[in-house]
């Protein structure tokens with residue numbers, strides 16, 4: 379195959395979905411034009427394709443993509459899919475958010491032989507979260523391929539149930555290197571039938587010290603196979619690996635522009651299901667007359683929510699799959715014009731929605747995955763405005779938070795349920811602001827304005843004829859504008875502290891999650907927040923710091939960056955880890971193997 383000149387620059391209206399590394403959330407919208415650099419040494423023709431029709435995909439897959447709301451392939455998909463459909467090796471430089479998962483998942487799914495029930499595709503990821511996420515994407519894309527089974531394998535999950543699934547027949551395996559090695563060694567998974575291997579986030583694998591493990595796995599693969607490497611950056615070590623293992627690969631580079639600032643403030647509220655509706659009403663109290671979109675998981679929930687909000691005098695409409703297209707368009711137009719303030723929607727119905735007025739996105743139900751979250755919150759912060767996003771999360775769902783933070787490259791802050799005091803302060807402030815704004819408008823002092831002159835006459839007449847003071851007239855006017863309801867709320871708020879107590883007790887139960895979350899959000903942890911551990915691997919085992927970081931990060935589920943100093947000696951090493959490691963993590967770390975030796979970790983006195 380002839381090679382094409384590199385450094386092709388292409389202005390594309392396709393999605394640049396990168397929300398990682400400080401990029402904006404509007405860039406997560408397929409509708410926004412973004413300039414991307416495609417550096418492809420692969421195809422002979424300029425890359426320009428409309429829709430997903432011309433890749434040679436099966437009808438089932440094209441339908442699945444349409445259902446997911448994918449209209450156009452992203453630049454990485456445009457460039458990579460044709461190559462991968464041909465069975466070619468590929469080296470892709472692209473970050474999370476560019477649509478790279480679909481870029482490899484779609485063609486690989488199409489190339490699976492559904493009559494053969496053995497592993498055909500292996501995807502290696504640096505972390506278990508990514509393994510779960512990639513497996514989930516495969517499952518979503520495989521809706522039209524009901525015979526294809528996908529399994530995620532990673533450290534810390536039950537080995538035997540994985541063996542059971544493997545025995546029953548799995549075509550696609552997504553896993554972290556350590557666990558995949560275990561399966562290969564124990565022959566619970568035979569790599570000899572593999573036709574394709576994908577290395578996802580190769581540079582992250584390198585950073586976490588997995589490179590030796592990766593090479594070991596690569597060496598076990600059959601000679602004839604397709605190999606695909608994706609990496610956000612291209613350090614020399616990844617280049618070396620690609621030179622050694624990839625055969626005449628197509629090379630694709632997608633660079634996305636970075637935005638100066640993050641425009642969306644993201645927060646979460648931990649809350650049990652039974653209190654969600656009450657919490658929602660309180661959160662809505664704090665919205666500033668801007669458009670709000672509330673995401674719910676099912677059509678039935680959208681209806682229920684809209685009814686309750688309507689009963690509380692909110693100006694609300696529903697947008698779900700049952701709403702006919704022409705009504706949907708009218709509803710969105712009304713939201714745009716301010717005829718309604720709140721839209722209660724399902725993911726599919728609100729895909730691509732572009733209304734500048736939306737200042738707040740509420741994730742009433744947890745999104746299905748981080749992709750959905752990125753799309754949801756991208757409905758606010760439009761056209762350079764700032765926006766707010768609030769996520770309702772049950773105590774059990776909290777472990778997914780770090781996944782979402784990773785997908786958006788931003789911290790999601792904790793938020794309290796607004797109590798009466800907060801709401802009342804807000805209400806008073808809003809009245810003051812509204813009055814101030816109206817009273818200082820030019821029109822009020824404009825002698826030529828008929829309307830104002832008429833109002834002035836009315837006020838003067840009331841004052842003189844009925845002997846009412848200007849202050850009392852103002853008070854009456856405010857009451858009227860409140861339509862008779864009282865300014866302050868005095869609703870029962872005891873449930874808020876009750877919900878808080880529930881949350882705390884379930885947090886205590888979920889120590890593992892707590893340990894991980896606290897440490898992941900505390901990126902500035904100093905050495906004083908760490909304690910020293912001894913692990914029983916050293917120079918003699920040829921261990922490198924990265925091997926220890928990778929193993930511990932994956933098993934304990936903490937961010938590799940929070941692992942402190944590592945000192946390697948002949949037979950053992952010291953490693954500084956965040957304080958307060960729960961016993962269950964400690965125990966599981968003892969058995970973790972690095973360089974084929976158990977860590978047998980112990981606190982260093």
Ligand code: AMP
Nearest residue numbers: 448450451452474475476477478479749
């Ligand atoms: P990834 O880079 O694989 O993490 O994908 C980022 C996000 O882009 C995910 O939310 C995908 O569902 C979404 N996505 C991928 N391809 C497309 C497409 N062609 N159109 C719309 N969304 C897409």
